[in-house]
Amino acid sequence: MANRSVFASQRGRFAPQTDIRNAAGAAAYDLAPAHKLAQLAMTGTFGGGYYTDAQTQVRELIELANTVSPDFLARTAIHARDKGHMKDTPALLLAVLSGRDPVLFARAFPKVVTSGRVLRTFVQIMRSGQTGRKSLGSRPKAMIQDWLNKASDAQLLAASVGNDPSLADVIRMVHPHPGSAQREAFYAWLIDRPADVSALPALVQDLLAFRSGVSKQVPAVPLQLLGSLTLSPEQWGEVALMASWQTLRQGLNMLTRNGAFARPEVVAHVSAVLRDRERIKAAKALPYQLLATLQALDTAVPPALRDALHDAMECAVDNVPRLEGRVVVCPDVSGSMLSPVTGYRGSATTAVRCIDVAALVAAALKRSNPAALILPFEVRVRDIALEPRDTILTNARRLAELGGGATDCAAPLAWLNARHETADLVVFVSDNQSWGNAQAKGLPSGMMQEWTKLKVRNPAARLVCIDIQPYGTAQAAERDDVLNIGGFSDAAFKQMGAFASGQMEASHWVGQIMAQPV
Template structure:
């Protein structure tokens, strides 16, 4: 008989060979430069992660941004800002672009710098020297001046709250030329120079009158500008009535401490704002932000407002599609997923962990696809039963409680193969840092071995791998039946739907970014 080790079944032999190692030291697949930049920018927050510190993230992203085509750099910055709702990484890509293609930079700037916070972040990155120079340069300076002159009074007031750099620092740096007496007085007031009060915008005059005790009417300004004043509970109620959706989400505990919700009418109004679909969309609310708010919510806050936040969560993931066929969702619940989703950032570190985001995605898909199979995994598949009718947060909490152990991204596929299960769409949510069982570089990863076996039974099956950490390697090689995407915004749901329906093929995620209009 012929040598069985030589002529064994070819099943699993056609999986592509691993060409790199991941942060855990295991075999993995590298990404193209454009895909890696997109993945790092869509998940990077410049906070230290489980395997990589913040400086390494920034250095890797800058190095990549200097090597790829400026046009892709511009499209990626816009996509990551508008679809991924990221703040720091689009500003970094824009800063690199300013030195590579000034004309393309000028076209991209207004799409990325859409708020005072983004403006200050861009200036901070430019002056840090990380991207090659410590001054703005003529074109970036002109774009910053233009943003300041075009900004509304409310935008400038909102931008004046935070520091490092402050809005006053930015104004002193670029010397914008005001187009009228009102804006000239406003700039002077913002940088603490003598200003004609009568020429100031009405909202600033209202603030000054209120601070001086000349008016009892609460001005329509960010509450941070009122923090040093002694406001009555009724006045704090007025602050709550005028606040934006994001301000309310972030400030519920503070407002409750100050008695803002003493009047039932205020509670009713705020609850209506929090669950308003239009306001939620306009605020670009990320599901994990709502999870963070609910976790931090003080017991004294009205249950009506807590219920409104739950409704807001349901709305934030309302675009989760219904998929045809058998759906399997595999959230990674290993130890590395217990790190903060936006990294360790000192006192600003979020309480939301990577495992929470994975659990949120799984619970959201379960809500829209009640028959979906949920296979949480670490080194093995963990048993759990979820009810589709439970709230998304309830199911997410149950999944997150499974956390711990090593990582084997092949485990759910091996579980399906051992049971000869059928599947049409399999969704992984992970940091992709599989650490076992070990396979040498130059051989397929365990995940691709198992995927090849599953495809032999399910030729039309598709695999979506959502990466939520900025490490730049994957366990499933990019090909027509495998989609690797990065991010933790609700944009991933739409991309999953495009891929599952066959409308998103070989170009995959990078192709979508390349299609982004400039």
Template sequence: MANTQLFQSLKGKFLPQANAANFEGAPAYAMSPRHQLAQYAATGCLNATYYASAEAQLETVLELCKEVDAHFVAQTAVYCRERGYMKDMPALLTATLAGKGSPELSRTFKRVINNGKMLRNFVQIMRSGAVGRKSLGTRPKKLVQAWLNNASEKDLLSAAVGNAPSLADVVKMVHPKPAEAWREAFFAWLIGKAYDPQALPPLVKAFEAYKADRSQPLPNVPFQMLTALELSDQAWAQIARQSGWQMLRMNLNTFARHGVYALPGMTACIAEKLRDAEAIAKAMVFPYQLMAAYAAANKEIPMEISEALQDAMEIALNNVPEIAGKVVVCPDVSGSMHSSATGYRGSATSAVRCIDVAALMAAAMLRKNPDTLVLPFENDVVACNVNPRDSVMTNASKLASIGGGGTNCSAPLAQLNKNKAKADLVIFVSDNESWVDAKRGGATATMREWNIFKQRNPNARLACIDITPYSTTQAVERADILNIGGFSDDIFQIVADFAAGQLSSAHWVGEIQSIVI
């Protein structure tokens, strides 16, 4: 009879050897430089995380930008802005192209720097010296001038909200030469120089008129320009009616403080705006931002508004695809996942944790694929009853309320193997900092368990979604294993394409490389 122990050990020898260590010092697999850059760009907000400081992240990204070619840097910047909805990282990558004098700079700038906030981010990074210079340089200066000379009045006013640098600082740096009289008057008004009041554009003219006489109509300007003024409840209601979707989401408690919901029809008006599918899509909202708004809603906010946020969540996740076959989702609920999803930013730190994002992704997949098996894990798999008929928000809250132990990424696979379970797609949502299952030498425990699982499910695929800016994984990239990073709903479609065998052999990196610059 064959020696079963011998042949079982031989199987393990053919698995890829771990070639790196994660932040816990446990065996892991290093991603390629391109994959690392994509991972940092799609998840990093340049703030301190559970394992890495903001400075360490910045240093890593800059080193990776030196290792990979400028064209891929440009593709990553565009992907992370257009499909990943990121802000700081795409601006940083665009700035590195400026620092290199890359020919891709102009085309990348036009796609990444698509609003005033992104413009100020870009200028701030360039002036900081982070990419090797403290001046903008000729080409970047011309690109900034072109943005200023082509932006609409509304875009310029939105850009004027914020500091470090302010839009006024940017104008003083680059000295735009506008062709229109209204733009020339606007820039003069912005930086405090003499201007012709009659030449001011309509919104600024209305704003100045309102400051001088409160009987004038409330101007449709960013509400931050109005908050220094004493406003009536009716004026706050008008602000709510005029506001964009993201601004509305972020100020629900503010409207409660100013009595807006008590005014006739305003609760229904705000709820309707929150449920507007077109506005949700245009706002490029992260699903977790809706969870944050729902969690932050205080007792003064009407139930109709909370219900509208739940409706908005369902709409935001409309494009979560149905996946053929049996799906298993494994959200990481360990201690490290309780850190802020966007990193530590002092008093501005987001209340949304990595565990909330993982729970939300699992709940969204369950909602669209009701037969999905959900296996949350920490030291081991944690029991949690979730109902596919419950709302995404309800199931996400259940999952996010459990866990807190160490990280054992192999635990769900070990349980599936113990139960001799069948599945076509297994999805992990984790930070990949597995250490409870660490062993010296050879493959990671996750790869060992996946190897056993594959013997029973030869066509199964494993998708590892990482929501942290780190550079190792527990499952090495290969034909049946996808490693992908990010928060946006674009992740779900890529996972679905992978499950259907529709991704190129380069998987996620291949998706980025397909972007035409």
């Protein structure tokens, strides 16, 4: 009689075979070029990761951008900027698009270049020659000129902060044609040429008057333009009263050092701004940004402001869906997840790690779905009990403290199967570089083998894998009950909710991007 263990009957769907090796050297599933491009665009930050370096990310993105259709390339660039709130990768995709389809490039440009920061990044990428050309070309130059001429005075002044290239460099390169005497004077001032001060915008005149000591009124300009000046604590308090939500979030330590919060009314105002729902929404606040702020917050910052940031975090995850049925959330807490979520970037390296983001997603889902089962894992499931009513940051911190060990993405599913647990939706948050208990290439991954077993008991179950690193492989093969998405913005929550409720079917993530208007 034949070996029963080899020829045992299988119920349910067959698990697909792996066809590539991941960055850790273990068997995995390759993604289609369009899906891989989207995943890299939503997670790539051009910082060295645990398994790869920045230059490899750039090379892979450019290769993929030249593989997919120009139409999908344009939509991905817009999606990464608008929904993923990314800056560098959309600018790179736009630079590739400029050489592939000038008409689509012109339509996508204003939807991708929404700030001076992205404009300068686009010019930097074009000048590097990595996308195939070192000169801007007539169409890109015309689009940059148009952006400069249509930008508000405040936008141009904000864009003047930063170098390599500076805004002055960009203006000298494209020679925009000013439509008014005021804009002509403004361009001259920005490139350090003689300018008629009386013709400059009022905002610039206010800055010059303050710098020269003629005026004591602090102008409403970016903090970076005031950093080199000597301001009194009262004046720094005025800066705090005028600052935007993002400026306050990023500048709390600096404002504290300079005595901005000496007056109770300033603390009260800033607290109200930081927890204001409309301002949080307008600022497109990302939960991981708030986490970074809280992790870096100086102990001298007034407690009321720390409390306001906690409230802001609760607001920032308001769109986390409430899901039907039994929900299981599996944050990866393995060793590779201890790397910075935006990669190693020298002195600019963030303190927020991949594990912090995974923990944050799990804690946010626990808040919206109190009955959700949380299964943190490395090569095994780690025991932890979370209280849904605790703050999101408290639960996230407890999960992140579990970090370390190898990675086996099959472990949580094996845990569920061993206990004959039910599940309607299983959510993984990982870098997907599973190598513990790895299967040979050509066999189904351990994760898909366990998922196949779970589906026998739970035929309607769905699996969502949120990938937060730009490696381009998966442990769960794409099919109608599996959604692989990339990124660490609120877009992942929305897509998860749509998939769980049956609104996002076979087309999955690529279909969502194709629905993005150009």
